[in-house]
Amino acid sequence: MQQSVERWDIFEATLDGPAGGNPFIEVTFGARFAYNHRIIDVDGFYDGDRTYRVRFMPDTVGAWTYTTRSNVATLDGQTGAFECTPASPGNHGPVRVRNTYHFAYADGTSHFSVGTTCYVWNHQDDELETQTLETLKTAPFNKLRMCVFPKHYTFNQNEPPYHAFEPLPSPPAPLPEGEGWRFDFTRFNPAFFRHLEQRVGDLRNLGIEADIILFHPYDRWGYSTMPAEVDNRYLRYVVARLAAYRNVWWSMANEFDLLEAKTEQDWDRFFQIVQESDPYQHLRSVHNCRSFYDHNKPWVTHCSIQRSDLTQVSHWRELYKKPVVVDECCYEGNISHNWGNITAQEMVHRFWEGFSRGGYVGHGETYLHPDDILWWSKGGVLHGDSPARIAFLRWIMEAGPAIDPRGGYWDLNQSTDLADNYRLIYFGIHRPAYKDIALPEDAAYTIDVIDTWEMTITPLQGGFSGNCRVPLPAKPYIALRIRKQ
């Protein structure tokens, strides 16, 4: 048995138990973890082959103990202990909401969300999945949207290596290739979930949050139309397996409003199940196509939005009083669908527009590929010109504080930190020859002119105070950074 685990890493207890009947249904298993008088109840899960596991992510350095519980005698009342050691460098813990509109890791480090999307990179072959991880090593992204289930869609016709449930024999009638799957929805396929965990862990090791999409509509296997009790059991099983991964975010769905078999009450219930089951209260959201889920509902931790108009970030912040993450604002690419053929410049512009209004934006890439390997879905390598600029933006974000909008009707993409020691103004498609700025009289400020596309930062000479006219290059995609000296 494991003797120690670092803070926000995974402690796992493994026990042998019964394999007969249907352990997924018939056996309850979990453990109560304790640190002095503090106790945390955690669900375990059956991992096949007579193996029962319970995982735990300790948030406090020191001595922890645990006692298992089960309706099976051999799994019940087993005890153990482990030491939680300090987090190693690069392990900042899970991400939380901070200051209403922003994010921070549990250790207090700011998290400026810079996402990308590879919906089913984890349903490809090992070679491609390894290539995706290689690409991510040097890419600017610290969050990645990915689906639990495989995807059936344009450019996504390949059969995945694993299925989430045990297959049943197909019906005798001949069916087109790839159709006609029938599953025993009472029996999970542990290999499927072990692979998912491996990939979530791979992302964690790269410092990337896994925005795990629990349901989606692009389906030929039946995952989008399972009965309610299967949905519920599936959610609890995923949470029991994955919640101890510190980099997990729960996304109830991609384009939830395209799942015709689900109602608003179903989505409410899914949120509630995840919220009840997750001992660590990872972030929870749901992503839309046409219409929004009501992000005001109390179990939603932040807005996950698909929209092209990033100026609305200011509006959504006011409307929902939560962090605004525009996870999908079209993709850099050249496919026929309008959601997948914007330029790198437009993608970078949308990142800046969103960030300069106090929100966060997600990337995706959809260039036609002879083998249909489009980053947005399968991963692979990046072909576009936006990631380098997004890295430049992330570097600027992380060098400054979290910012919130200020300004008037024509001037909303001006944001400051809470103390107004830092301002960022992004001019977007506008290209003024100068900008008049009112700064406090009693302090001196430095001003940098940032070319967001060329990735240059030009400090203006001297310190600035009071009313100043700042000369600008009169070209689009310029930002100003103003910092108190």
Next chain:
Amino acid sequence: MQQSVERWDIFEATLDGPAGGNPFIEVTFGARFAYNHRIIDVDGFYDGDRTYRVRFMPDTVGAWTYTTRSNVATLDGQTGAFECTPASPGNHGPVRVRNTYHFAYADGTSHFSVGTTCYVWNHQDDELETQTLETLKTAPFNKLRMCVFPKHYTFNQNEPPYHAFEPLPSPPAPLPEGEGWRFDFTRFNPAFFRHLEQRVGDLRNLGIEADIILFHPYDRWGYSTMPAEVDNRYLRYVVARLAAYRNVWWSMANEFDLLEAKTEQDWDRFFQIVQESDPYQHLRSVHNCRSFYDHNKPWVTHCSIQRSDLTQVSHWRELYKKPVVVDECCYEGNISHNWGNITAQEMVHRFWEGFSRGGYVGHGETYLHPDDILWWSKGGVLHGDSPARIAFLRWIMEAGPAIDPRGGYWDLNQSTDLADNYRLIYFGIHRPAYKDIALPEDAAYTIDVIDTWEMTITPLQGGFSGNCRVPLPAKPYIALRIRKQ
């Protein structure tokens, strides 16, 4: 006296009358024009120097007669006759709404509105005004927004040559230069209006509609805060003088919602006065800043809109069921105000976005100038790169039919004529590598790939029918034109 006038040109009858008292207030004057049994009552006006005039724009070729009416004996019951001759080439009559969302001249020629804005070009000196007209001769615009009153605003500090009313002595207290104007609001200054008419006529001679702005908020003289009875008299006087100009459109205001002294009831009344007084029912609209006037009101002939997001044209068409003219969508330029510093490419894009959704868009230009001569306000010469592309668009528009949107959520900027013999698809910032198009099977179509910025038209080889995949250059600002062979 005049013996003949061409159709939709101006017949004017002039009579000598009293100059004593206040003729503007005390004398009523007008005429009843008749063509066989058809009669049209028209208001005349006092033009100073004992001169009374009544103007008439005949719409029917043939023999017309008239009889004056007045409360002054010498101006009453005078009769005359004239012959209306056919319109000469280039005279298509006034512009009307046609097919709910579009415009046509009275002779049936389509009018594709391609506007520009030179708010107070008519309040400059002769040299500059002449230069503006020279520029307009070769510019692509067939409509121009201009103010009756002079303008007080950034870049607009110069005193105009004429004032609309007789000045009163300023009060004795010393006032800053250019302030302290006091007018006798019961006495118009005929020279002011003669100059306005001259410029409206100059535009007519260039084939340009004059979108005459009756009120605006940029004011240091008091024109924006006159008493109601002065407003009413002013409106009737302007209509009496100008309605016979076939190229007149009535714009109740620029940024009506910034005129704080006016209420919605005032704007309703202004529309009604103009509607009652104008024998020719020229087009009527009102232009907004932040909030819209209700364009559904029955006296509004078309929407005049200030907004940056041209994708909303589809929405406004549905909402108001009237032609949508986005008269202001920001200006090409480099000034500090965000409404005046978009690129030429963005301006051209907005024109195409609006037109491809079945609307019409207006141009403006605001480049910093050492003498503050910015086209948007004072005219002069054009410096930008958008007019050449707007000319290209106008050429394409006029070679085709009026078009209305069709298509779905991601595909709304696809429009067709009523018979679907012509389609225009504009991809805007999107840059697909191909587009799948469903055409009728039973006809053949030609397809042109249009680069809206480079101004090239590339016909694709062969005829197209049924479902086709059209290769595209995968760059932004491309349009497709599809025409039945």
